[in-house]
Amino acid sequence: MTQAEYIAANKDRFLNELLELLRIPSVSARTEHTKDTLECANHVAQKLREAQANKVEVFTTEGHPIVYAEKIVDETYPTILVYGHYDVQPPDPIELWASPPFEPVIRDGKIYARGACDDKGQMYMHIKAFETMMQTNTLACNVKFMIEGEEEVGSRNLGKFVALHKDLLKADVILISDTSMISMDTPSIDVGLRGLAYMEVEVVGPNRDLHSGVYGGAVANPATILAKMMAALHDEKNHITIPGFYDDVMVLTETERKDLNTAPFSQVDYNTDLGIDMAWGEEGYTTIERTGIRPTLEVNGMWSGYIGEGAKTVLPAKANAKISMRLVPNQNSDIIAKKFEAYFLKLAPPYVKVSVHAHHGGEPYLTPTDSIPYKAAAKAIEATFGIAPIPTRGGGSIPIIALFEKELGLKSMLMGFGLHSDNLHSPNEKFDLFNFYKGIETIPYFYQYFAEMHTRK
Ligand code: BES
Numbered sequence: 001m002t003q004a005e006y007i008a009a010n011k012d013r014f015l016n017e018l019l020e021l022l023r024i025p026s027v028s029a030r031t032e033h034t035k036d037t038l039e040c041a042n043h044v045a046q047k048l049r050e051a052q053a054n055k056v057e058v059f060t061t062e063g064h065p066i067v068y069a070e071k072i073v074d075e076t077y078p079t080i081l082v083y084g085h086y087d088v089q090p091p092d093p094i095e096l097w098a099s100p101p102f103e104p105v106i107r108d109g110k111i112y113a114r115g116a117c118d119d120k121g122q123m124y125m126h127i128k129a130f131e132t133m134m135q136t137n138t139l140a141c142n143v144k145f146m147i148e149g150e151e152e153v154g155s156r157n158l159g160k161f162v163a164l165h166k167d168l169l170k171a172d173v174i175l176i177s178d179t180s181m182i183s184m185d186t187p188s189i190d191v192g193l194r195g196l197a198y199m200e201v202e203v204v205g206p207n208r209d210l211h212s213g214v215y216g217g218a219v220a221n222p223a224t225i226l227a228k229m230m231a232a233l234h235d236e237k238n239h240i241t242i243p244g245f246y247d248d249v250m251v252l253t254e255t256e257r258k259d260l261n262t263a264p265f266s267q268v269d270y271n272t273d274l275g276i277d278m279a280w281g282e283e284g285y286t287t288i289e290r291t292g293i294r295p296t297l298e299v300n301g302m303w304s305g306y307i308g309e310g311a312k313t314v315l316p317a318k319a320n321a322k323i324s325m326r327l328v329p330n331q332n333s334d335i336i337a338k339k340f341e342a343y344f345l346k347l348a349p350p351y352v353k354v355s356v357h358a359h360h361g362g363e364p365y366l367t368p369t370d371s372i373p374y375k376a377a378a379k380a381i382e383a384t385f386g387i388a389p390i391p392t393r394g395g396g397s398i399p400i401i402a403l404f405e406k407e408l409g410l411k412s413m414l415m416g417f418g419l420h421s422d423n424l425h426s427p428n429e430k431f432d433l434f435n436f437y438k439g440i441e442t443i444p445y446f447y448q449y450f451a452e453m454h455t456r457k
């Protein structure tokens with residue numbers, strides 16, 4: 001049986017298995033789902049066993065478990081380390097879902113569920129591609145799987161795991177499907193991802209909430225102060241004002257920028273899709289550049305005072321915000337976090353107390369297009385899409401891959417099959433059945449071409 005025949009013969013089962021996986025609410029951010037993440041890890045392990053992987057093990061960590069499995073067919077073959085994550089983002093706001101987030105349904109050829117694309121659907125393509133290669137006797141590389149449950153909360157325990165298991169994880173390349181393509185007609189490969197520095201700030205005023213009539217106007221309102229401080233983080237050209245913020249930013253040549261902007265993109269469609277009248281961003285850059293090669297600063301959440309039903313006249317005692325900065329090569333998350341902290345504290349007026357706390361961070365990443373993994377991935381995509389992919393820069397982050405390079409000395413190849421319109425982290429997340437099967441079909445070609453190119457090297 002050929003790979004294509006095997007996939008066709010098992011199409012429905014592959015899908016049903018994915019739906020089963022999507023029914024497990026493995027939300028890593030919520031402690032009430034600790035049992036579900038464990039169940040999900042065990043489920044993934046079981047599926048790897050059924051696909052004939054060896055040494056399948058669920059490693060417990062201080063957080064959510066990590067699933068490991070491998071198949072060493074021949075010591076002389078190159079080894080691919082597949083990384084993915086089984087944890088998902090919280091589904092909120094739940095009322096905006098057309099169908100419940102953990103009861104997957106198929107509408108217009110698309111699977112709707114939290115995690116459908118990010119990353120259960122994409123991770124599962126690898127297990128089914130592996131099964132296909134095993135069953136058709138075509139596994140051209142050794143393979144190791146490392147599927148974690150804390151990607152969406154900063155991969156806190158994966159770094160330790162990697163440092164402790166360097167031998168176990170020995171490989172020639174890391175293969176990841178956790179990014180998006182421009183469209184199925186214009187396949188693309190993210191050759192860059194941004195880094196991340198995530199901060200939380202608190203502005204404290206009086207020692208208790210106050211009557212806004214009795215005290216208002218005479219005591220600084222922390223909510224007003226916080227709003228002013230946050231507004232000061234961008235100037236009128238939407239540049240970030242933190243001193244030295246852009247010091248290490250890699251500047252692209254005019255040709256590189258031109259190439260990047262040849263990717264098909266319609267600002268009008270973009271605006272329509274998002275329901276906005278106008279785009280916004282750093283002056284002098286296109287939307288593609290603003291999300292791909294430039295660093296940014298976003299408020300992820302702010303809270304203060306009374307936000308319940310009706311009105312309450314109160315001068316809040318404090319105001320808080322969560323702020324993230326996306327970083328590009330060669331910025332460093334620790335340096336940026338320190339610069340942010342110093343500047344934010346400097347912005348604080350004397351009538352409030354301000355504190356800054358740094359959450360998880362991660363470094364930006366670049367895959368060279370002249371590398372063997374890129375060439376193998378591009379050739380694999382060309383084989384199944386009939387057209388060569390274009391290199392793009394992803395705006396999101398997978399912070400752990402910079403650490404893989406540091407600890408294991410391995411490059412990561414991002415071969416994603418999602419679409420930007422798949423509503424990652426949003427209500428009504430989806431994954432096209434077409435993309436799911438296309439991924440399963442394409443992955444074995446990567447193994448084949450990587451093996452050929454690697455031995456010829
Ligand atoms: N799969 C995404 C990252 C991604 C999506 C990269 C689309 C490129 C295109 C990943 O699961 C994710 O959401 N990462 C987080 C970082 C993490 C530290 C919470 C992110 O980018 O916000």
Ligand code: MN
Binds near residue numbers: 085118119151178
């Ligand atoms: Mn992901």
Ligand code: MN
Binds near residue numbers: 152
């Ligand atoms: Mn995600």
